[in-house]
């Protein structure tokens with residue numbers, strides 16, 4: 001038709017071949033979402049389980065995904081360098097993955113927590129030219145999980161112990177990991193005994209698709225699962 | 230942390246300022262989705278209503294959207310040229326809009342049609358440098374609605390009249406609109422009397438957010454609703 | 459050949475259709491280049507003439523260019539929105555234009571100023587979605603010409619009048635245009651009588667290709683030359 | 688100033704970090720350029736020397752370049768993955784390199800061949816995520832050199848032997864390397880004895896900057912020069 005020329009304005013970028021593609025979804029304004037739905041602090045297993053289930057289904061649907069790592073309100077999906085998923089078109093990849101993930105999240109949301117409004121995730125695509133850098137990316141997300149979880153666990157322990165949120169915040173300002181561990185210890189909490197899913201996040205590896213709560217800081221991990229390298 | 234350098238690999242493109250941004254979502258493999266859920270052919274009002282409701286909520290949540298147009302399994306959202314929605318970052322805009330739209334679609338899906346699997350939408354972002362070209366874009370989508378609906382209406386009328394799908398297909402191959410209207414007329418269907426929502430699709434205009442089933446082929450439309458121009 | 463797959467890594471972006479394309483070349487480290495070649499301060503007509511000649515030849519070679527504007531060590535070339543110059547491929551456009559401009563600059567460099575080293579220009583491509591914004595772009599470059607020229611003319615007048623460069627700099631810091639005009643006036647220089655080429659820069663318009671030293675701040679200019687609008 | 692907002696329309700892309708950057712310049716319409724300047728066929732040493740000299744100067748000026756490879760009317764420059772040359776801004780890199788290369792080419796053009804018009808080069812930037820792929824890129828260009836040179840050498844030998852250009856073309860159509868070598872041999876030309884610069888092209892390696900006419904098909908090359916790997 002005479003209007004079809006408008007299609008020429010589409011400019012879908014193509015991802016550089018032979019690079020690792022990482023797609024990360026992250027809950028939009030989940031601080032508020034978790035408040036509104038009265039989720040447990042700092043970790044609500046029902047929410048984490050929904051994230052994990054949505055990620056697992058996403059890994060199943062998109063066979064180009066070889067690994068996924070999730071923590072808090074985010075999940076990273078890794079696509080191997082030689083994949084031609086959607087011809088490596090960025091907009092197609094980003095939109096389809098985040099849409100399906102969101103759809104699965106809603107569908108798997110627990111019935112006993114009525115949804116107050118539809119949850120949203122943003123999504124980004126990043127290319128990493130080598131396995132080493134991809135590995136550092138995963139370490140970065142897992143370090144983030146550790147740092148936040150140690151902080152939050154200590155923070156809520158202090159609050160449960162009677163401090164206001166402001167006081168807890170001030171107590172923790174600038175403290176090292178050691179100090180936080182000490183504070184927990186004084187409240188009879190051994191951080192090492194906290195659930196692995198909270199401390200390490202969740203890894204999903206093709207083709208098993210189980211949920212692992214292990215260290216991906218060490219190359220060992222990839223050896224064991226005989227992947228990627 | 231020492232891993233944070235991996236964030237430098239993010240390359241979120243920015244949309245050219247002062248251009249109309251169009252974001253179009255389109256159901257992924259909805260031919261199969263509609264089959265699986267036994268939707269009515271060629272138009273199932275329950276599905277269209279769910280699309281419209283999701284679009285309306287999307288217009289409400291993202292105040293930078295000034296107009297939306299939907300038909301079949303797709304919806305286009307228009308953002309005005311001077312908007313600084315997410316600083317015009319492409320990945321943020323695409324992912325957040327398609328995620329929320331999908332979320333709303335699932336949440337509003339009719340209870341009496343059990344979802345067999347989570348629906349997915351792809352999404353693209355296109356910039357149009359002038360109102361004239363944006364207008365041609367909208368005409369293009371509405372012409373697409375008209376062409377497909379006339380074809381599909383005639384096709385299913387033939388099938389209901391006893392033809393196989395193959396025969397119906399062959400009968401219609403290469404026929405003009407006039408011939409299709411004639412075929413319908415012979416089966417006592419006056420295409421003009423078909424529901425406007427099927428023939429024209431649906432327009433949603435800020436700030437009213439009603440569903441309009443009107444011609445956006447004519448500049449008049451924009452005058453009446455006092456928008457955009 | 460088995461190596462040809464490496465061509466798939468090329469990612470030449472395409473410029474958005476129906477936008478004004480501006481290509482600006484700018485002398486790389488021309489502060490030093492002008493020093494080294496002992497050019498007259500603040501304006502050396504031999505250098506400006508070489509710039510103008512190179513720009514004129516560039517307008518002749520690339521017929522998609524409709525207008526050029528130059529001042530100091532820079533030149534902007536304007537390509538009309540409906541042009542399909544090199545299929546609007548960014549890298550092709552940028553590289554070919556800056557290469558030819560540089561080639562012409564060297565070839566036309568005056569014989570009596572021996573080139574101490576090969577001059578270089580950088581180049582950028584920018585899209586403007588409307589004539590109004592393109593117009594503001596041109597006004598921006600011409601305002602830059604005016605501001606710099608008034609400053610430099612006053613600065614060198616002060617230096618010729620016996621001030622050190624540091625003193626001249628301090629004298630002018632934060633002064634308005636009016637004050638600068640006054641300083642010049644006290645040294646018997648009427649800024650209005652300075653050569654137009656220094657005050658206004660140079661415009662080249664298709665198909666005449668003469669050098670104009672006029673105001674492009676006013677829409678009038680475009681009317682007179684019956685262009686663009 | 689009030690016009691400065693137009694600078695926000697600039698969208699200089701950044702090259703993905705930690706990838707090899709290849710910048711290739713190629714003579715624009717050099718078939719015609721070589722004809723016009725009556726260069727020797729198929730190889731004119733004066734032209735190749737000018738290319739080599741320009742490339743050498745380019746390697747000297749831009750210290751981020753670690754290797755260059757040239758043949759015919761083209762030169763490829765390699766920048767190492769960890770370089771932050773112009774902050775990896777694509778337009779800056781492309782434009783500055785091609786401008787300086789062109790400038791050097793003109794300045795070094797032999798005095799005894801008067802330039803009929805200013806030569807032009809296009810330029811492209813490509814990223815390669817691994818050394819292996821970069822290596823394949825270089826092999827690709829060198830294989831191109833070999834294939835063209837064998838063809839051209841045989842072609843002009845046939846023409847010197849009395850065939851028209853059309854006849855020579857037809858004779859060679861679809862022939863293997865072996866056949867071409869045979870044809871040359873029958874005309875007392877041993878292709879192996881042809882000058883290395885014609886058969887292999889020219890490699891320039893930091894920091895020596897000599898001209899090498901060697902095989903870069905073998906990893907050995909990189910070992911010997913202790914580079915890149």
Ligand SMILES: Nc1nc2c(ncn2[C@H]2C[C@H](O)[C@@H](COP(=O)(O)OP(=O)(O)OP(=O)(O)O)O2)c(=O)[nH]1
Nearest residue numbers: 027028029030031034039040041042043044072073
């Ligand atoms: N109570 C509770 N909160 C959680 C849980 N998982 C995540 N959150 C909260 C903690 C953080 O405030 C938030 C995740 O941090 P983000 O940096 O993603 O912030 P947020 O999503 O609010 O903003 P954003 O739109 O991503 O910029 O979600 C949970 O299991 N329970």
Ligand SMILES: Nc1nc2c(ncn2[C@H]2C[C@H](O)[C@@H](COP(=O)(O)OP(=O)(O)OP(=O)(O)O)O2)c(=O)[nH]1
Nearest residue numbers: 256257258259260263268269270271272273301302
């Ligand atoms: N039965 C039925 N089908 C519908 C309805 N609305 C849309 N569809 C079907 C008709 C088309 O086969 C399909 C939309 O066309 P598309 O070109 O988007 O194809 P599809 O989504 O299958 O593939 P895609 O993933 O978008 O390339 O959805 C409806 O209300 N009822």
Ligand SMILES: Nc1nc2c(ncn2[C@H]2C[C@H](O)[C@@H](COP(=O)(O)OP(=O)(O)OP(=O)(O)O)O2)c(=O)[nH]1
Nearest residue numbers: 485486487488489492497498499500501502530531
């Ligand atoms: N003496 C003299 N200097 C001139 C003339 N035309 C331009 N210039 C100098 C004045 C400025 O220092 C310089 C142009 O300013 P730029 O902002 O382009 O700086 P420059 O080229 O040094 O650095 P760049 O590589 O562009 O960032 O060139 C002239 O005719 N005579």
Ligand SMILES: Nc1nc2c(ncn2[C@H]2C[C@H](O)[C@@H](COP(=O)(O)OP(=O)(O)OP(=O)(O)O)O2)c(=O)[nH]1
Nearest residue numbers: 714715716717718721726727728729730731759760
């Ligand atoms: N006679 C002669 N011709 C040469 C020499 N070096 C290169 N050439 C010619 C042979 C080819 O026709 C041409 C290089 O091939 P290209 O594919 O780059 O074609 P050309 O530059 O004409 O077109 P382009 O603008 O790059 O698409 O230059 C030389 O030393 N002597």
Ligand SMILES: O=P(O)(O)OP(=O)(O)OP(=O)(O)O
Nearest residue numbers: 007010012086092255351353
């Ligand atoms: O739907 P089109 O025709 O615009 O094409 P696309 O969505 O870019 O591609 P496809 O539908 O084939 O995935």
Ligand SMILES: O=P(O)(O)OP(=O)(O)OP(=O)(O)O
Nearest residue numbers: 026122124236239241315321
């Ligand atoms: O929307 P924001 O501020 O979260 O922006 P972002 O790019 O998502 O930032 P981050 O990577 O820190 O979440």
Ligand SMILES: O=P(O)(O)OP(=O)(O)OP(=O)(O)O
Nearest residue numbers: 465468470544550713809811
């Ligand atoms: O030279 P090619 O084959 O890589 O192709 P291009 O330079 O992208 O295009 P052209 O030479 O046709 O301008």
Ligand SMILES: O=P(O)(O)OP(=O)(O)OP(=O)(O)O
Nearest residue numbers: 484580582694697699773779
């Ligand atoms: O290289 P610079 O610093 O001049 O960077 P730029 O993008 O050219 O900046 P400007 O537009 O200010 O010349």
Ligand SMILES: [Mg+2]
Nearest residue numbers: 026027028122
């Ligand atoms: Mg964020």
Ligand SMILES: [Mg+2]
Nearest residue numbers: 026027028030
């Ligand atoms: Mg979040």
Ligand SMILES: [Mg+2]
Nearest residue numbers: 026072073074
């Ligand atoms: Mg988060």
Ligand SMILES: [Mg+2]
Nearest residue numbers: 255256257351
């Ligand atoms: Mg499609």
Ligand SMILES: [Mg+2]
Nearest residue numbers: 255256257259
């Ligand atoms: Mg579809």
Ligand SMILES: [Mg+2]
Nearest residue numbers: 255301302303
């Ligand atoms: Mg569709």
Ligand SMILES: [Mg+2]
Nearest residue numbers: 484485486580
């Ligand atoms: Mg600059």
Ligand SMILES: [Mg+2]
Nearest residue numbers: 484485486488
């Ligand atoms: Mg400069």
